[in-house]
Amino acid sequence: MNGYAQDKDAYLKRLKRIEGQVRGLHRMVESDEYCIDVLTQISAVTKALQAVSIGLIDEHLKHCVAQAVAEGGETADAKVAEASAAIARLVRS
Amino acid sequence: MNGYAQDKDAYLKRLKRIEGQVRGLHRMVESDEYCIDVLTQISAVTKALQAVSIGLIDEHLKHCVAQAVAEGGETADAKVAEASAAIARLVRS
Amino acid sequence: MNGYAQDKDAYLKRLKRIEGQVRGLHRMVESDEYCIDVLTQISAVTKALQAVSIGLIDEHLKHCVAQAVAEGGETADAKVAEASAAIARLVRS
């Protein structure tokens, strides 16, 4: 079971909202809205995505990584390395 | 006319693709895909949005800011300050 | 003359402070301080560097880019392209 399972509906709602925001960006460009206003909206979408990723990492650590660590051995090492790589991608994106 | 006007179709295509990527995130969560795979996809969407914003800033500088600077005076100062604020939001998002 | 010339002393002071913060990080690690506290300090140093870069970009646009745009032609195009590339590096770092 995934870490985010218990908050699945909340994540689905947030992603649906972000999808709507990106559609809104499309409408803004379609109707030639001012560059700065489009840029401001892009920053908002980026922050919303960031918040989802921070939530997912937290739940992944709490459930998937914690479970693997409880098992110990190579399972734990692989799971922690995988989480670290995902965190590195987020920090660098 | 907006800085991005001449590349409007390209931006619309990119935003449509990003919208599809976010819909893809929604599908991944709906079908309980592994947290790390969802996180990897979020990093990809963030990078795609970043590339759009970097393009828009470049075109805004080339057209809107350059035009205002050519006019000079308060118009120019206001336009540069506005661009700097948008860049700050992007750097911080 | 550089865009930041008139605020040179302020930038020198800020960079000296950031240098001190990085030396502080070194001391923290040397005295085996807790990882999370070191990470919190790294976030603070990153934000301070970000603020310096946002200031430098603003001044560069106001002075160097504005001057080149006033000259027009290839000088202007090159200067804007150069600024856009620097902004892209900052957004991506």
Next chain:
Amino acid sequence: MNGYAQDKDAYLKRLKRIEGQVRGLHRMVESDEYCIDVLTQISAVTKALQAVSIGLIDEHLKHCVAQAVAEGGETADAKVAEASAAIARLVRS
């Protein structure tokens, strides 16, 4: 014992180099070097700090968080929450 203990010397070396890079920034501004070159160097310092933080997070997960999780209970929950908060600060900085 801290997660980074076994790599302490490597971290100290990296932080000393970053300190030198920031001193280099100070010299650049002092000698009125071109804004874009200073900005390029700031991006390099930011990336170096990012790499240190990603390393520290990895080691913190492997040692401190893993140990707390093995103990279980409130210790584990608090340690994971603390790590998540540090990761959130890094993603947002």
